[in-house]
Amino acid sequence: MLRRLLIILFYWERRINIKLRVSNFTQQYEGMPIIEDVSFYLQEDEFVTLIGPSGCGKSTIFNMIAGIVPIDEGKVSIDGEDCTGKIGQVSYMYQKDLLLPWKRVIDNTALPLIIKGDSIKEARKKIIPYLALFGLEGFEYKYPAQLSGGMRQRAALLRTYMFSKDIVLLDEPFGGLDAITRSKMQYWLLEVADQVRASVLFITHDIEEAIYLSDRIYVLTERPARVREEVAISLPRPRAREIVTSAQFNRIKKHILFSLS
Amino acid sequence: MRKKWGNIGNKTIPFIFLAAILVFWQLIVDRGIIARYILPSPVDVILVGMKILPEIKVHLYTTLQEALTGLMVAIVFSLLLAMLMDNFSLIQKAVQPLLIVSQTIPTMVLAPLFAMWFGFGLLPKIMVVILVCFFPLVVSLLEGLNSLDPDFLNLMKSMKANRWQMFYLAKFPSALPNFFSGLKIAATYSIIGAVIGEWMGGKAGLGVYMTRVRQSFALDKVFATILIIVFLSLVLFKIIELIQFLLMPWRRAINK
Incomplete structure (x- = not known):
């Protein structure tokens, strides 16, 4: 039964x-x-x-x-x-954006890839196709402190997504x-x-x-x-x-x- | 009124103040109010300083060598200890009080002991330098390592980061500002430490030279040596500021 x-x-x-x-x-x-x-x-x-x-x-x-x-x-x-x-x-995204202030947006979003063992070069290459969808084009080489709150959340979301x-x-x-x-x-x-x-x-x-x-x-x-x-x-x-x-x-x-x- | 002083700027005020003191000092000596062999005038000190520069060079190199070697060793050891203390709370609990107590022991007392134990070569001087530099470095590093928002570590944990990745990707860079403030203090201490070590005897070094000229009552040379020590410390300080500037580009981006 x-x-x-x-x-x-x-x-x-x-x-x-x-x-x-x-x-x-x-x-x-x-x-x-x-x-x-x-x-x-x-x-x-x-x-x-x-x-x-x-x-x-x-x-x-x-x-x-x-x-x-x-x-x-x-x-x-x-x-x-x-x-x-x-x-x-x-994939987990916190309330705070938790972007590392010393990393550029592209490297911040690549964090999960780097943790998995990708080199910085490889990781950046994988990020680039997603920049437009997440509205971060043109901001990839900025530091988090140079972004507005909304842009920072976009970056945090892309990082979350990259954990795939x-x-x-x-x-x-x-x-x-x-x-x-x-x-x-x-x-x-x-x-x-x-x-x-x-x-x-x-x-x-x-x-x-x-x-x-x-x-x-x-x-x-x-x-x-x-x-x-x-x-x-x-x-x-x-x-x-x-x-x-x-x-x-x-x-x-x-x-x-x-x-x- | 207050606004007027504010406009002059923070850099010019100390210079004006210093110039006033120097002029006052020069006048006292020139008028004979204080005898020249007791207090040489600023102009005397600078002239003598230029004159002794060739003979003092070898002493300067020795002191610099001791100070820099000691500083490097202190950096390595403080980094290791800070990492250990940060990772194992038992070590932190055991070492922290000792670290603080160790700071109450005056360097002046230890220097002659080191001379007795390690002779009159470079080693005892380097030991004094390590000792004076170690504390500010460890304390600033520990503070820096603890300054990171724990949610950063949780986030990295959720991404399956291992301990080493958490350290070099998040913890260590976040400790850099604190580390550099400690390093600036340690760098100025390192020159003084080396000089104190040299007072106990040796072949060369600014401290050795200072003892010699003091014993022959050449006070103008003593003052000139002090000036050189101050200058050396300032240069070291500035070099570290430059390294910090180069290593932390995100700070510049924020200030823009």
Whole structure:
């Protein structure tokens, strides 16, 4: 009976092509529970957002998936394989751009290639074809301090992409940007995500950003974080910027707003 | 009023001040208020300095050789120790207090001991230089290695970087500004250290020369030697600033 159930489950997973599954994450920090029984999944080429109040432990969830923080309880599986606590299975971008100030943009974005053992020359060669897509053409030999906040995030995103895992974790990448730059970057991110075909797991506490970008949203509670609700966003793609003013958009926004409070 | 002084610029004010002191000093000696054999005038010092330059050359080279050798050895050792302390907290805990206590021992006391243990050659002088340079270098390096945002290391960890890659790609470059401030201090100390070492005796060196001319009461030559030591330290300081300028191009790009 159990065996049959497992087989059915296995085929079900295959059918909808689940890239990443997080099961029953539970975590404590200095004796305080910060995450409680959080489970979710990410399908191939899907854009999924975790939304929750600031400091509810969203970043910790990412650190657990990336294998940087030891996991108290729970499981991570990628393409059906157990990857709990394994490092280097996902591309991970932090809230801070974390560009090394002494490296030019091209060498900063080449960092994952250099860590893998490429020479600087080889690594640079591999970066060049992507500069245009990421809007960094003409800036490749600048130092990070010479770039604007938006450009720095673009560089950080290209670096994340160059790690070339098909699962990408983005932790509030636009959190530090002004509203106008932010809105432009969101639009641009959708374009890029469409072209590079990646499965994206996104963190934000901005409801509008979450709805605009995502296929599905997991609403998390305050600390300790639990999944309160899963919301599927059925807005058509490609999404124009104006969609944020549509009635359907506002209905979803209202729903999530209530769910959060 | 305040604005007016601000406009003169930070570089001219100390020069004017120094010039005033020198003129005052010159006048005191010229008027005979203080006897020349007790305090030679600035002009005397410069004239004597030019005169003794050929005979002092060999001493200058010796001191420079001791100072630079000591500095190099101190750099290598401080780098090794800082790396060890940074990687193993046990070593850090064990060594840090000793390092600080070691700084309370006056160099003047150790120099004669080194002379007794290692003779009158170059070695005891180099040892003094290493000792005085070591501390500022280790402290600045440790501070620099700790200054990196730990998220940088987490990021590199998520990219499967090994410890050595994290060190040379992120930690070491981030420690460079601190390292260079320590190095500038160490470089000026190195000349003084070598001179103190030479006071205990030896064949050549600015300290040896200084002891000799002091014993023959040629105070103008003592002053001229001091001037040369100051000049040497300043040159070393500037050379290190230049190396820093060349090694850290991103700093220049930011200032543009």
